Amino acid sequence: MTVVPGAEGAAVLICDTCGGHDSTVDVTRDRDLVWPVVTALGWTGSAFATGPHRCPRCNEVPGTARWEPREHHPASHSASYDLRTHDDVDAAAITPLADLDAVLAERLRDDLMHAATAHRHVLVDLHAVHFIDSAALGLLVRARQEAKQHGATFDLVAPSRFVRAVLHTMRLDSVFRTFPDMQSAVDTVAAADGRW
Secondary structure, three states: OOEEEOHHHEEEEEOOOOOOEEEEEEOOOOOOEOHHHHHHOOOEEOOEOOOOEEOHHHHOOOOOOOOOOOOOOOOOOOOOEEEEEEHHHOEEEEEEOOOEOHHHHHHHHHHHHHHHHHOOEEEEEOOOOOOEOHHHHHHHHHHHHHHHHOOOEEEEEOOOHHHHHHHHHOOOOOOOEEEOOHHHHHHHHHHHOOOO
16 A cells, blocks of 8 residues: 555555655556556656555665566465463554555454454554555554444554554544554553553
């Protein structure tokens, strides 16, 4: 999801290197094929919305390789995710172990939704996630809503620069509370519960 659809045929290009974005992209002709628009703006990368893209500023950095068009390959899901509980603070910690796409989102859906109803706190550790697509983002939003309905918190831990850029672009950065690492997240929820 390096190109996020916007209003009135516009879309937002997100740089996979620096997380910067350009919201002036017009892809009304074909939302999937963006190469003519991307190259006209000085960006390099995939010809498709789901591939990697690099902004002109990152292309000018000496010693960095330019990204050439290539097909996006889905993440490997041989070890899809890890689920642990922190009983002392009644928290579930879910850690996707690959990029968070529709396939992995479907695999962790039941455990994520169960955690949102069964625990006081849900922590999603994104340290291994470099790519997130719209299906996975939608699952996080639904799980957060479920947690909120049950009086629980739902927080993100260690999101990458790309994930933070996507959250910002979709105006979700003010919806999700984020932490730099799991320890600070656990300490914060424990303090909120008066446990430490």
